[in-house]
Amino acid sequence: MSEVMQSQKESNSSALSFHTQKDRKDLVFVNFGPSHPATHGTLRVLCALDGETIVAGIPEMGYLHRGFEKDCEVHPYTQCIPYTDRLNYLSAIMNNVGFCKAVETMLNVEIPERVITIRVLMCELNRIIDHLVCVGTNLVDLGALTNFWYAFNPRESVYNILEKVCGARLTSNYIRIGGLSRDLYPGFETEVEAVLDEVMVGVEDMEKMIENNRIFLERTQNIGVLSAEDAISFGWTGPTLRASGVESDLRKSEPYYGYETYDFDIVLGSAGDTYDRIYVRFYEIRESIKIIRQALKRLKPGPIMTADKRVALPPKEMTYGNIEGLMNHFKNIMHGILPPMGEIYDATEAANGELGFHIVSDGGKNPYRVKCRAPSVMNYAAYQQLIEGGMIADAIAILGSINVVAGELDR
Amino acid sequence: MDSELLQRVFPLFIALALALLIPIVFIILSRFMGPRTNDPVKLSAYECGIQSKGQVGDARHRFNVKFYLVAMFFLIFDVEVLFLFPWAVWFQNDILYGFVSMLGFLGILFFGWYYLLKRGAFEWE
């Protein structure tokens, strides 16, 4: 009986699929365009739809190309830092750290212990809010609107802290070459502890909402699967690559800023589908909270700027006290920071993956060429292969899970 | 129509009149009060901001038959639920008779549903 039913099913499904030979006239061309709730404003895909399935999709980018690289060539190094804020504007401090670390390595500048701990702490805090926004908006695109507020409320409290520390909520511009722009405010540790608990409450609320929610599971499990080889070939790094099961994290493979002394582990997915990419981010938030708690214990009072004269401004009494301080102050301000001539490529583990800066310096005040290696470009390059064959509703779920941030995508 | 029956049904007529009146009033009001500029760009299809010069498809196409079938299935089972409402209101008066009659009605539709399930009409591929 079942064979008959089975064979009928084949004939039935073929009977159901009406067009046997492929004909272009049956396709509907739709612009899943730049101004669309799910494309975060600046991504566009021209889709050829056969019914609901996307037969062919042409992604397009460049709608937020603001000329970051050309602007960096006409500004001195210190003034390039605010431009790096606007690359991945969900986690601005990570871009600052990426840029300043590259320049400091070029200048071979020794940065004090407290600055390293604060940088690690701030990077992990920014990784949390980046993941919160990514998962929050991804679930909103899937229709789970309450998660938007579960994700955004703890994020607002993190923003309160960031605003107290560096004066701006989103574009913090907090890191300087050789140190920090200002020190932490007193009472910072207790507030961070309170916020971490709030983040954990938000994350657990979100997980309770979607854990065995059939709609969520149906719409994300083995949707937009990318195998490990394809992920590597697309140059994927960060949570999306780890969701495909490849263990690659710069904080472990090429540790910087003492990451090898912190104990945290890498979160790995197995199937490389949208479900894994969302859950990898949930668990990475837990790992980041572990790191922040350890970093808080290591915070010791100390200088927040390196003593290296080529980079740091002398203290005020030196500037007004003697002529050497005044000359040093004058030279740093007027001639800026002069890294030696040469090229460098330095990478850090940002929220979306490996954020690398290739800086070419001609010894002058302005960088000769700055190229930002943005993980979002690689994530979006794989988008065509991910959506073709799937339904248009899956394309929205996949786009949310690869977290394409337009600022660093189009630079 | 004796007055007693009219008495009971009259609120229904009021509701019906209101239901007709309100949309018509709004349409007339908006025609006079709302400012209106009908230039061709404004009336063009919304393609997420891309100027669609006709080559982006309109929806008049031969579609896969499964969409039509799903609409039919929904119609059948939605009407079935519709009949449950008056039955649920009246159900308290005579429980045994009500239950048996609805059992017959639901049973017939259950066979239809089971046939569709086994026929694989609900798989969406």
Add this chain to the structure above:
Amino acid sequence: MLTNTELQEKIKSLLPGAVIGMTDTYGIVDVETNQKLPQLIQILRDDSSLKFDMLLDIVGVDYSEYPEDKPERYGVIYHFKSLAHGHRLMVRIYLDEDEPEVGSIHDLYKNANWLEREVYDQYGVKFLNHPNLKRLLNHVQFVGHPLRKDYPITREQWLTETDDLMDEMDVRLREKGYR
């Protein structure tokens, strides 16, 4: 994890005549090659002891105003990383001024397609037998290549009509078997 010196010897011996120079910029081996670049990258990727399986980035640089004189005006730098062994590599090639072109590696790495389009868009470097060498970041009616040093930063160019991408769509549909 090969150390840099072993890496350098290994690469020198890979493809005779392909490697021109070898330097070490801040801890990453920097190999300069000539037009044999695609074959060299093919070997670098498939060689078991090297196994550079990830193309991180393709960076274009215009060396026209660089104080230290470089062999040619345009430089294209490829960044590689080997996930298996963990070492990194920079492969660079200098291209002359009037028609800079180099072989495309879009069939070796899947993200190379877009990265090469971006370098073409910003610097005008042509990548031979690239399937779809179009602008990536700037709009279709943009004239010139903005990141060149001789392009003034404030020269704006307006776009009157967005690209409808139908040409790329036709190619893609033909690949999928639609007439």
Add this chain to the structure above:
Amino acid sequence: MGMNPQTINEFPVITTRREEVIAWGRKNSLWPIPFGTACCAIEFMGAISSVFDISRFGAELVRFSPRQCDLMIVAGTITHKMAPILKEIYDQMSDPKWVISMGVCASSGGFYQNYCTVQGIDHLIPVDVYIAGCPPRPEAVFDAVIRLQDKLENKVEGKIPPAQFQAVERRFDY
């Protein structure tokens, strides 16, 4: 709104003009289409979320189709590639429509003075209220919505600068 307290309890009627009733109705239901492209869009999402709630000013429902909106909030940098799209969507919005330019990038191009950024969206569409800040705090967005509501009711004494300070129609010199 003619409403003197003596007569109010005998015969509770408020006498007013048609425009004021319409303005009062529009003011409290400005449905925004968030034309968000960059960092300001993230800050606008913060303004929508429950901590700073934009729905306190009637701008509750964020619609993404231009047919159902009457207020366009341009949040983020508008590049030359995005300019025709912004113009297209503004034209497709149903009348009456207003525009709030959120953030410095939308108002004047911000610190992206280069080949690919539109130096202010008033080159493309008429703007009613500009918000400074990069990105502006959510309170600044609410101040702009309130300022737009006053402009709707023509209660604008002192808020809109006199004629000689208003922006002269810009001439393109490309």
